Amino acid sequence: MGSHYEEGREPSDDAIRHTLGEVISVLREAGIAFLLIGGMSAATFARPRVTDDIDVFVRPDAARRALEALSAAGFDTKEKDPYWLYKAWKHGVLVDVIFRSSGDLYLDDEMLARGSERDYMGVPAPLVSPEDLLVIKALAAAEHSPHHWYDALAVIGRCELDWDYVLGRARLAGPRRLLSLLLYAESTDLAVPAEIIEELFEVVHPQAPPTREPVR
Numbered sequence: 001m002g003s004h005y006e007e008g009r010e011p012s013d014d015a016i017r018h019t020l021g022e023v024i025s026v027l028r029e030a031g032i033a034f035l036l037i038g039g040m041s042a043a044t045f046a047r048p049r050v051t052d053d054i055d056v057f058v059r060p061d062a063a064r065r066a067l068e069a070l071s072a073a074g075f076d077t078k079e080k081d082p083y084w085l086y087k088a089w090k091h092g093v094l095v096d097v098i099f100r101s102s103g104d105l106y107l108d109d110e111m112l113a114r115g116s117e118r119d120y121m122g123v124p125a126p127l128v129s130p131e132d133l134l135v136i137k138a139l140a141a142a143e144h145s146p147h148h149w150y151d152a153l154a155v156i157g158r159c160e161l162d163w164d165y166v167l168g169r170a171r172l173a174g175p176r177r178l179l180s181l182l183l184y185a186e187s188t189d190l191a192v193p194a195e196i197i198e199e200l201f202e203v204v205h206p207q208a209p210p211t212r213e214p215v216r
Helices: 013-029 039-045 060-072 109-114 130-140 147-158 163-173 175-187 194-204
Strands: 034-037 053-058 076-081 085-090 093-098 116-120 123-127
Touching (some): 013 060, 013 093, 013 123, 034 039, 039 053, 039 116, 039 130, 039 147, 053 060, 060 093, 109 130, 130 175, 163 194, 175 194
Antiparallel strands (some): 034 053, 076 085, 085 093
């Protein structure tokens, strides 16, 4: 892994803050479009979360350039999985360079346009929108990572969402998972527009048109 990372040892807040600023500066200087997802976005839009790593979402064709730029800036780097994930380390902080999220979600122009600059630990950082975070978290939830599911519920509880956009993303990426999440959210008294649930249900279980009686 390299000398900058010690497994099992949590980095300090100062190390996270410094590394986050460095990652943002390196990627911007390299001309790489990116948004932050993961724990930092969840802590901003969902619920208080302790996170000691940095999740950077980039386009697939920019992932290698991102890793090379971080390497040139003194980060230890590794091509962890050519399908979706590279890694980098510095100051004891792990950086995940993600270029494919669960459900075959990729960073695109619309996602970038909806992202916003928010303060995280005193560092201005480009965060994914709460709507995209909701979809990413819903699709990423699994037995070994149930926190994604509850992060998604917290987004619904805390944020004023563009539900039409959520619906559009869900249609393309994971309508069944999003439908199940929204039904569960309703069961916990979170406010979800009924028409969004109805439209997603129609996507998942389209109703056959009524059969006409034969003319006699």
